[in-house]
Amino acid sequence: MLKIGCHLSVAKGFLAMGKDALKIQANTFQFFTRNPRGSKAKEINPEDARALRKLMEENQFAPVLAHAPYTLNACSAEEKTRIFAVETMADDLKRMEYFPNNYYNFHPGGHMGQGTAKGIELIAAMLNSILGPEQPTTVLLETMAGKGTEVGRTFEELRLILDGVELKEKMGVCLDTCHVFDAGYDIVDGLDDVLTHFDKIIGLPRLKAIHLNDSLNPRGSHKDRHARIGEGQIGLEAITRIINHPALRNLPFYLETPNDLDGYAKEISLLRSVYRQD
Template sequence: MYFGAHLSISKGFASAVREAISIEARTFQFFTRNPRGGQAKALKQEDLDQAIELREAHQFGPIVAHAPYTINMAAPKEETWNFARQTLAADIERMRQAKIPYIVVHPGSHVGQGLEVGIEKIAKALNDILKPDQEVMILLEGMAGAGSEVGGRFEELAAIIERLDVPEVVGVCLDTCHLFGAGYDVQENFQGVLQEFDDVVGVERLKAMHFNDSLQPLGSRKDRHAMIGQGLIGAEALAKVLQAPALRNLPINLETPGEIDDYRREIAWMKEVTAEAKI
């Protein structure tokens, strides 16, 4: 397993890698561009080269990019849908240059069009931009199911993937808080949740995890992250999540609402509970 946290690349990729090293992380996640806007910062090859060298020297696992929240591949408005498609296509090329293997993206919200229409639009957007030989894999994120979100159920993720021309370049990122909000009982039966995911989607598509406690109860359909042990899932249950064999060798990133020192403590705890289980 590779433990990390969501970090900023505002000062460059190499700076983010150094910050990850300072908290004993061996992966991290970052936004490809402003999460609430459309502007992308220009990449500098010297910075990318330094970051790659540091990652190799410190035996980092896969780094995970996260697409901005403004992307909605299920949008009813043509302008918004085109923005999502064009932005994701541009970010795939930028991440290829940075040697980032994964981009996590929220599937989208159908905004009243209906689930089936939303799924069809998401699949069409992906079919327009994905290529069999691309080096960057898109990871559809499992959602909490709030409002008109698509992706709150494993069946919805599977339905998108089934409609793809090149499904081999698409995987899934699961989030412990989202799962709990969507009604998947990660607290009492994470192995059962993984088995259901395997039955519906295929566990081989699970490429990354977001690791968070939840402020909201099971099945709330609300996405409210909490620091580990300060939510309703609890540290004991989350320790068992980390000990699941299916998560071995995955990048597992914190999105908890703490500061950098909190990330350091949480990563130390993650290493401790997996070491105890000899993971």
């Protein structure tokens, strides 16, 4: 069965997100832990969280994916920004204890001129200061498009971050199709080669989730502009190969395309129609 969902708003509450997912035939979803471009987090209602867990269990949901705010930058040149990153992630992981055994995804950040090596060092240091052996959440590094000073534009950079983390069993990777395409990886005509390279550098068992997006820009543009499925430079044919690839087909896919709920429903229906039920 295709494990597919989209980005939903937590504003109406957790149970409401689960009900919205069911409305559009999704069996998972992604949500921001707090204001994506700020710092405020809505207080969690334990009963609301319990109701969502019950709905997910009853409907056999795949793991849900919590997304850190874009303002989290663990490798900033500014100390106050790094402190914010530590405090925010620590708080988010504490909040994720309401939803054990799910995923928390974050953008590695931008080194702001300090250099990639320094950025990697700072990201690993943040993770080592936060992760704990009893933590029920797996933290995912997201593959990046390579805008500006972004860290994580290559599989090698992600591997170096993972190498610096002590509790490696608490870590994984979320592959964003738009990002890796914009970073230069040929997932249209060379998907097998890309996955072979990923396996060699990081290891496919570390790949836990896929952000499924088309791209407005050509491969290697380093732009990070998401497009609706089949309306970008990746195209429906390549995306069909991605969701059916033996190494990927059983992973959860999360849409981050520019859509409203009805638009997501249409995309999910389209993707289910091209997914092979082996």
